[in-house]
Amino acid sequence: MTSRANRVASIIERRSSYLPEKMAMVERELQARASALYSLESRRDALLQEHIEPKVTEHLQAIKFGDLQGRIRAELLVLSKLRGRFSRETLNIGVIGLMGQGKSTLLKSLSCLTDREIPAYEGAACTAVRSLVTNREGPVEVKVVFHSENTFLEEVIHPYYQALNLDPLPYSIDEFEHAALPDQMPTRATDEAIYKHLKHDYHQNLPHYRHLLSFGAEPQERSIPVDEVPSYVRQERNTHGDLESFKHLAVREVKIFCPFGNTDVGQVALVDVPGLGDSKLGDEKIMLETLGKTVDVVVFLTRPDPQRYQWRKIDTDLYDTAAQALNNLPGRAFMVINHSRRTDNLKACESLKETLNMNMVRCQIADCANLEDANQVFDEVLNYLADNILNIDEEYARQCQERLKGIQADIDVIVQASQKVFWGVDGDPSRAITEAFDDLFGTDRDGWWKELTIAFQKLRLDFAQQAKLPADGLQNSIDAVYLNCKEEAGILTVDDSEAEIQEQIKASNPMKAYGDYRDQLRTLLSDHFSALDEGLKATTDALKKEVTEVLTGVGRLETLAEAPDGTDFIHALRTMIENNHPDLQRLGQGLAIIDDFELSYNGLIEPQIYQHLIRLSNIQLDEEDAAEVTLKVDPGTTAELIHAALRIDYERTIARIKAALEELVYQPNIAAYARIEKFIDNIIYQKEAQRDWKRFMGRVKTQVWPEEMGRLEEESTRQQHWLTCVIRLEGANRKETISFLPD
Numbered sequence: 010m011t012s013r014a015n016r017v018a019s020i021i022e023r024r025s026s027y028l029p030e031k032m033a034m035v036e037r038e039l040q041a042r043a044s045a046l047y048s049l050e051s052r053r054d055a056l057l058q059e060h061i062e063p064k065v066t067e068h069l070q071a072i073k074f075g076d077l078q079g080r081i082r083a084e085l086l087v088l089s090k091l092r093g094r095f096s097r098e099t100l101n102i103g104v105i106g107l108m109g110q111g112k113s114t115l116l117k118s119l120s121c122l123t124d125r126e127i128p129a130y131e132g133a134a135c136t137a138v139r140s141l142v143t144n145r146e147g148p149v150e151v152k153v154v155f156h157s158e159n160t161f162l163e164e165v166i167h168p169y170y171q172a173l174n175l176d177p178l179p180y181s182i183d184e185f186e187h188a189a190l191p192d193q194m195p196t197r198a199t200d201e202a203i204y205k206h207l208k209h210d211y212h213q214n215l216p217h218y219r220h221l222l223s224f225g226a227e228p229q230e231r232s233i234p235v236d237e238v239p240s241y242v243r244q245e246r247n248t249h250g251d252l253e254s255f256k257h258l259a260v261r262e263v264k265i266f267c268p269f270g271n272t273d274v275g276q277v278a279l280v281d282v283p284g285l286g287d288s289k290l291g292d293e294k295i296m297l298e299t300l301g302k303t304v305d306v307v308v309f310l311t312r313p314d315p316q317r318y319q320w321r322k323i324d325t326d327l328y329d330t331a332a333q334a335l336n337n338l339p340g341r342a343f344m345v346i347n348h349s350r351r352t353d354n355l356k357a358c359e360s361l362k363e364t365l366n367m368n369m370v371r372c373q374i375a376d377c378a379n380l381e382d383a384n385q386v387f388d389e390v391l392n393y394l395a396d397n398i399l400n401i402d403e404e405y406a407r408q409c410q411e412r413l414k415g416i417q418a419d420i421d422v423i424v425q426a427s428q429k430v431f432w433g434v435d436g437d438p439s440r441a442i443t444e445a446f447d448d449l450f451g452t453d454r455d456g457w458w459k460e461l462t463i464a465f466q467k468l469r470l471d472f473a474q475q476a477k478l479p480a481d482g483l484q485n486s487i488d489a490v491y492l493n494c495k496e497e498a499g500i501l502t503v504d505d506s507e508a509e510i511q512e513q514i515k516a517s518n519p520m521k522a523y524g525d526y527r528d529q530l531r532t533l534l535s536d537h538f539s540a541l542d543e544g545l546k547a548t549t550d551a552l553k554k555e556v557t558e559v560l561t562g563v564g565r566l567e568t569l570a571e572a573p574d575g576t577d578f579i580h581a582l583r584t585m586i587e588n589n590h591p592d593l594q595r596l597g598q599g600l601a602i603i604d605d606f607e608l609s610y611n612g613l614i615e616p617q618i619y620q621h622l623i624r625l626s627n628i629q630l631d632e633e634d635a636a637e638v639t640l641k642v643d644p645g646t647t648a649e650l651i652h653a654a655l656r657i658d659y660e661r662t663i664a665r666i667k668a669a670l671e672e673l674v675y676q677p678n679i680a681a682y683a684r685i686e687k688f689i690d691n692i693i694y695q696k697e698a699q700r701d702w703k704r705f706m707g708r709v710k711t712q713v714w715p716e717e718m719g720r721l722e723e724e725s726t727r728q729q730h731w732l733t734c735v736i737r738l739e740g741a742n743r744k745e746t747i748s749f750l751p752d
Contacts, residue, residue: 014275016395017100021276024095024402031749032092035413036085038746042420043081045738049427050074052734056727068430072423080416086301087336087409093302094402099143099278100394103304105296105331107323110312111347111377116142116281118383121270126151126238127281138242138260139299140281144274145266149235154262158182159226161259169207173200182222186215205250214255221259228261238263271384274391280304301334305341305398306390309369310377311361312347318357320364328367336405339368340397345386348376406750413747420742427735431728442721446710449717450703457565457706458699464563465689468555472682480677482547487670490537494663499533500526501656511648519646523654530659531625538618538666545608548677552684553579556603565713579604590708593701599692606684608677618666625662 053069106112113127120127120142126149127140156165158181166185170178179185190208223229233241242263245254269277280303282296300307309331311324332338344365346358358374365372370393375382451458500506513522557578561567570581583600586593639661640646640654692698710718 012275013273013391013395017275017277017391020395020399021098021100024399025097028406028749029092029096032088032095035747035749036088036092038741039081039085039088039413039416041741042416042738043078045734045741046074046077046081046420046423049423049734049738052731053427056731059727061727065430068426072426072430074423075419077416077419077423080412084409084413084416090301090334091402091406091409094305097303099276100305100398101141101278101280101303102390102394103280103282103300103307104310105282105300105307105327106310107327110310111349112281112310115308115310115345115347115377115383115386116140116279118377118380119269119271119279119387120144120265120267122149122265122267124239125236126265126267127242138257138263140242140263140265141278141303142265142267142281143278144269144276146268147266149265149267150232151235151238151266152230152232152264153241153260154228154230154264155221155223155259156261157223157225157228160228160261161222164261166207166211169203169211172203173207182215182219185212186219188212210252211258214252214258217255218259221256230264238265270380271387271391277391277394296330297334299334300331304335305402306343306370306394307331307335307338307341308343308345308386308390309367310345310347312349312377313354313357313361315352315354315357318354318360320361320366325367336408337401340370340401342367342369343386343390343393344369344372345377346372346374348374348382349378350376403750410748410750414744417742417744417747420738424735424739424742427731427738430731442718442725445717445721446707449710449714450706453699458702460563461559461702462693464559465693468559469685469689471555472552472678472685475678476675476682478678479674480548482543482545482551482677484674486543486545486547487667487674491663491667494534494537497533497537498659499529501530501652501659507648507652510651514648514651519644519651520642523640523642523646523651526651526655527625527658530655530662531622534622534625534659534662534666535618545677548681549606549608552606552681553603556685556688566709568712569709586705590705593705595695595697595701596692596705599688599695599698602684602688602691606681608680618669622662622666624665625658 053072057066057069104112104116117123117127122142127142162179162182162185167178169175175190179188190212240254241256241260243254244252244257247253280299282299309328328338328342331342335341344367346361348355348358355374362372362374371389373386373389375386377383448456450456451460453459453462496502500509503509510522510526513525516522517525560582561578566582567578570578570585579600583597583604586600587597590596639657640650642651692702706713711722
């Protein structure tokens with residue numbers, strides 16, 4: 010016959026072989042469902058706040074989310090408990106009871122440990138921390154799990170603050186150490202006891218145990234010698250009720266490994282939860298956490314008073330509390346009524362057994378201090394575990410599985426209802442957007458494209474006409490320069506110019522004076538005529554402005570670039586296309602034809618001017634130029650003659666330059682016409698131009714046609730966001746991802 014130890018090992022292997030991993034996967038999938046549900050419900054609520062069509066509102070209001078999120082949270086908690094339970098390498102028997110009922114005595118009898126490891130004193134709550142005693146061959150080994158600063162504050166200190174309505178909550182050990190707790194104790198007796206634990210145990214004694222708390226968020230586990238166990242688990246008080254031992258205040262859990270006296274136990278552990286009823290907050294929370302994740306069956310222990318014995322409300326409350334954390338408690342619970350031979354309470358024990366009204370697997374009377382009695386109880390619990398626990402747990406898991414299927418089905422209903430929200434509402438917005446854009450952009454016969462083509466064709470004709478006329482900008486600049494040349498003629502327009510020339514002759518000689526003044530007049534004319542550059546710039550600016558007006562007016566592109574005025578617009582639009590739409594290179598190149606258009610004074614006008622200005626220089630002249638020399642200077646040449654010669658030289662040079670410029674005054678308009686022809690050929694008549702413009706306008710359609718396209722785009726975006734949420738929820742709700750048990 011298979012030993013009980015082998016049967017226990019088989020149970021552990023069977024339930025840990027695949028279930029924990031599958032459950033972890035289902036937990037992740039459930040969390041994905043919860044997230045997708047939250048997104049869809051939030052989107053639904055946002056849509057209901059918008060001005061949408063009544064049909065859509067009606068469909069949205071028909072979606073019933075109910076308390077699916079709450080159900081998912083509940084199942085996540087169940088799965089976490091099951092996964093923790095099925096991942097364990099032991100079957101665990103929990104022992105719970107009120108303070109002073111003999112719980113520690115029973116644990117010692119079953120595990121063969123002594124007061125050294127599990128201290129117990131009559132009439133006091135001695136074991137102050139949760140203990141896990143595991144059957145294992147070899148010497149006794151003890152590990153203490155110390156609170157981290159985080160878990161100490163969250164699990165121990167904060168519950169006291171919350172129960173006593175104290176503010177502010179400390180979020181560091183330093184804050185707790187320096188907290189000014191009120192001197193006045195609460196008036197209620199229960200609150201007073203709780204306050205004493207907080208102030209006199211934890212706060213005043215912090216220096217005695219603070220060094221044991223681990224830094225960071227995670228508790229720390231340390232091995233300790235067996236003979237030191239009492240100092241970490243026992244709470245000792247003096248006659249005034251003040252603590253005299255402090256290490257247990259920093260301990261979260263104690264793990265003891267030892268060989269049990271019963272040799273046919275196997276992979277079994279006993280779980281001791283600190284006694285309740287001593288006003289020490291956190292005990293109930295510890296019990297619920299322990300039962301939910303750590304315990305397979307639970308042994309309730311009570312020791313009746315031989316004189317006053319009856320089931321009390323505190324007993325049934327303890328049972329009800331355990332039922333919150335441990336599913337199918339009637340199928341997992343044993344009651345042991347502790348027969349104390351010292352107090353002779355057998356009659357009381359029998360009376361309690363007869364009047365028990367809590368559902369249990371079995372109720373026994375046993376002397377927990379007696380090894381034979383204790384092991385008889387142990388044998389019955391172990392046999393029950395080996396025979397039934399797998400079926401109990403798998404039934405619980407199957408119930409969870411069925412509830413998950415229910416959640417999956419309810420989500421399917423939500424998905425189906427959500428898919429109908431925009432049915433029959435203005436058709437398909439994507440198709441409507443495409444059709445509306447096609448109509449707006451048009452073809453060679455209508456729409457935006459035709460209007461743009463006609464506008465640029467008209468611009469072409471305008472510039473063709475202007476090419477036959479002198480450039481106004483250059484002509485005006487020439488007229489202004491001529492006037493300036495007459496009003497500012499250097500030595501010729503200064504007061505008493507002949508006297509100044511005479512002084513120059515005295516300082517040097519007539520020949521040098523004549524040559525120097527010719528150089529000055531030449532330089533002066535060069536400076537005057539350089540102002541013609543502004544006239545050329547007026548032509549380029551006019552061209553860019555005309556193109557800008559077509560693009561921003563007929564083309565409706567004024568909102569696309571940061572510089573919507575004047576010549577900067579073309580550069581801004583070109584930069585935007587080159588940076589954001591590199592695939593539309595042809596459009597950028599076309600705009601560059603206008604953006605880069607410049608008429609250079611240095612290249613167009615300056616050479617024509619300097620061929621005449623050179624005649625005012627003092628370089629060696631050829632015979633033809635020498636024949637035109639106004640004055641042949643000798644040592645007797647007077648200032649009057651030099652002044653007259655300089656005026657002739659100056660006016661003759663101006664006349665020659667004017668004649669040359671009259672031939673150039675048409676060139677700026679001719680250049681502008683050539684540039685506009687090249688520009689239109691590239692952005693209108695090039696074979697791929699219409700396609701590239703349509704792609705570009707399709708990308709910026711809501712900016713160009715905000716009224717016509719904005720509503721459709723908004724509706725499409727609204728529907729797309731909704732559909733994305735629905736698809737996400739539908740994808741997360743696949744049936745196969747919710748199953749962890751075989752059908």
